[in-house]
Amino acid sequence: MQINQDKCINCKKCVPYCPMECINPGEKSVQIDLEECVECGICLRNSNCPVNAIEQTFLTMPRAVRKAFSDPFGKHENIEVKHMGRGTEEIKTNDVTGIIHTLDEAAVAIELGRPGVGARFRDMEKITKAVAKFDIVYEKNNPVTPYIIDKKTGEIEPEILNEKIMSGIVEFRAKIDDLAEILKAVKSVEDKVETVFTVAVICKVDENNKPSAEDIIVNNGFSIRAASSKTNMGLGRPLYEDRIKGAK
Amino acid sequence: MTHTLHRVANLEDFKEDYVILVMPAKGINNDENIAEKLKKFLGIFERHNPVNLGGIGIGHLYDSKAEQIIDNVYSELPMVHGVFSNREDLVAALKDIKDEDMGISIIVSGLVDSVDCCAKEAGLKRHSVNYSLGIWGDKARLPDEKYLEITSMCGHAMISVNLIKKMINDVKKGIKTIEQAAAELAKPCVCGIFNAEKAQKILEELI
Numbered sequence: 068m069q070i071n072q073d074k075c076i077n078c079k080k081c082v083p084y085c086p087m088e089c090i091n092p093g094e095k096s097v098q099i100d101l102e103e104c105v106e107c108g109i110c111l112r113n114s115n116c117p118v119n120a121i122e123q124t125f126l127t128m129p130r131a132v133r134k135a136f137s138d139p140f141g142k143h144e145n146i147e148v149k150h151m152g153r154g155t156e157e158i159k160t161n162d163v164t165g166i167i168h169t170l171d172e173a174a175v176a177i178e179l180g181r182p183g184v185g186a187r188f189r190d191m192e193k194i195t196k197a198v199a200k201f202d203i204v205y206e207k208n209n210p211v212t213p214y215i216i217d218k219k220t221g222e223i224e225p226e227i228l229n230e231k232i233m234s235g236i237v238e239f240r241a242k243i244d245d246l247a248e249i250l251k252a253v254k255s256v257e258d259k260v261e262t263v264f265t266v267a268v269i270c271k272v273d274e275n276n277k278p279s280a281e282d283i284i285v286n287n288g289f290s291i292r293a294a295s296s297k298t299n300m301g302l303g304r305p306l307y308e309d310r311i312k313g314a315k
Numbered sequence: 316m317t318h319t320l321h322r323v324a325n326l327e328d329f330k331e332d333y334v335i336l337v338m339p340a341k342g343i344n345n346d347e348n349i350a351e352k353l354k355k356f357l358g359i360f361e362r363h364n365p366v367n368l369g370g371i372g373i374g375h376l377y378d379s380k381a382e383q384i385i386d387n388v389y390s391e392l393p394m395v396h397g398v399f400s401n402r403e404d405l406v407a408a409l410k411d412i413k414d415e416d417m418g419i420s421i422i423v424s425g426l427v428d429s430v431d432c433c434a435k436e437a438g439l440k441r442h443s444v445n446y447s448l449g450i451w452g453d454k455a456r457l458p459d460e461k462y463l464e465i466t467s468m469c470g471h472a473m474i475s476v477n478l479i480k481k482m483i484n485d486v487k488k489g490i491k492t493i494e495q496a497a498a499e500l501a502k503p504c505v506c507g508i509f510n511a512e513k514a515q516k517i518l519e520e521l522i
Contacts, residue, residue, distance in 0.1 A: 107473065109475075109503055158445040159422050161443045163344060167443060181321060181450075183458075183474075183475075254451075263452040263456060265447065267445055267446060268445070289448050291427055291446050292428060294449060296427035297336075297423070297424045297444070298427065298431070298444050298445075299420060299442040300421040300440075300442065302412065302439070303418060304418030304419075305418075
């Protein structure tokens, strides 16, 4: 983003809209701190600049990752589905896609920078390195995954390590038996991460209506009764199991 | 993405905040009829007193009328949402969705046990669950909890703490009513998942 200095009348109307607090009043015009700006576009879309002084600049790599991961309308070109947003269909279409289709596996989604603080990829790398020793499979449609250039070590593309984004999700599948140790590994680097992050666990529900990861989560000290959740209601068709049978 | 998952709230407030997400599986069931189906889902939401409804690029109730939002649905739209402030409306919407049987994945955000009860009431059985294990890391960088309850209602983090502060000032100065201030905070959330009724209550507490 940039503020056209010839147009800006210093009304400061855009200042409170910035979630990164990086639009600063100046003597004659407002200024964007480009080091902190994540290119989310909210100033352009919502602040109704009376003189249209807010402009989207053409972004090239590595800065272009900021917009892709921060602007809800930003598109990711590095994955097959080229979708908008930061994550994937994950649990939302799990009844159809079968991303998690057995009771002995779970998915973990660790969103760096959320809620509202922002993150640099160097912080994300602390997480990917912490979980690298486990037998995990990264979600191929997640836009973070292609930037993890060495899945065995968790190394992230060096070119983007210092880029700041609103948030990005490290998303992978694992054996449910490894879940407790994975959460411990993430916990072990928590104080080294210079931002906030959210952690989520996705699992299937068994025949008796019990989520397969519930006991592991509770036994590891997490309170799930007072926390937010998302539940897939199983109404999508064709169900994953039927699609697989049909393919055979 | 997990944009409705990590809403911050106390137990009582969670009971007034449920989001239904409708998402086609790309390459599997987002066929040529998908736009009509998504319109139908939005129509169902509209019948059951939603606090908000919409989807990315089609508008939401704080910048458009429901009719316009439904007209704006396009075939590549990734998902649509409806936000409800009580269990009765949620269950009624879920029953209608079940009866219509359109074969598109339905997800509900809220407290896990509460959503399970609503699912049972609507005659549905859970397929899978996504648990939030909360916020980790350098939590000293977070704003006060009440502000977080508002900002976390937009998973894309488009609502700034400073905008909340400005709205509080505008209300105190008589420039805006609390209702107008809550509606202004809903605008940056382009997916239409922001619960402005809940925001209004929080603003009242903050003021």
